[in-house]
Amino acid sequence: xxxxxxxxxxxRTGPRDVPxxxxxxxRVLDGLxxxxxxxxxxxxxxxxxxxxxxxxxxxxxxxxxxxxxxLLHRGLFEESGEGQVQVWPAPGREGGIAFLLLASRQSSAxxxxxVPALAxxxxxxxxxxxxxxEAESLDxxxxxxxxxxxxRGRTAG
Numbered sequence: 138x139x140x141x142x143x144x145x146x147x148x149r150t151g152p153r154d155v156p157x158x159x160x161x162x163x164r165v166l167d168g169l170x171x172x173x174x175x176x177x178x179x180x181x182x183x184x185x186x187x188x189x190x191x192x193x194x195x196x197x198x199x200x201x202x203x204x205x206x207x208l209l210h211r212g213l214f215e216e217s218g219e220g221q222v223q224v225w226p227a228p229g230r231e232g233g234i235a236f237l238l239l240a241s242r243q244s245s246a247x248x249x250x251x252v253p254a255l256a257x258x259x260x261x262x263x264x265x266x267x268x269x270x271e272a273e274s275l276d277x278x279x280x281x282x283x284x285x286x287x288x289r290g291r292t293a294g
Contacts, residue, residue, distance in 0.1 A: 160255070162174050164247070173194075180265070182265055185206065185262075187204065206271075209224055
């Protein structure tokens with residue numbers, strides 16, 4: 138991770154000038170041990186109900202998860218989700234840290250997320266496509282096609 142600091146973010150632009158958020162997050166291994174993981178959060182106005190998260194550890198291949206935007210946003214401030222994807226604020230950390238649980242049949246991971254950076258970025262996505270306009274903005278054919286065409290991607294939400 139080349140000397141990057143935990144939680145450091147950089148903004149870049151992608152298709153349609155939607156920001157990409159790049160964070161160095163912590164994968165919690167046990168109570169005290171953790172490993173840095175590069176997390177890139179992407180938002181596509183064509184599928185506004187979903188945030189794509191690409192997780193790339195220092196060693197090994199990356200994996201992409203598709204997480205419901207509302208589930209992710211709500212989880213920064215209260216418990217959200219169930220099953221494969223859950224997000225909840227860290228007790229006693231007063232909005233500074235949230236945890237993201239991602240589980241599949243093969244493995245699971247708990248990631249520690251910096252709430253301020255992620256909350257700011259999510260607010261920006263709601264400026265591009267407000268929550269009440271999600272259904273109008275959704276490209277249903279593209280959304281379903283994307284889910285069916287990529288068996289490696291995970292979707293939850």
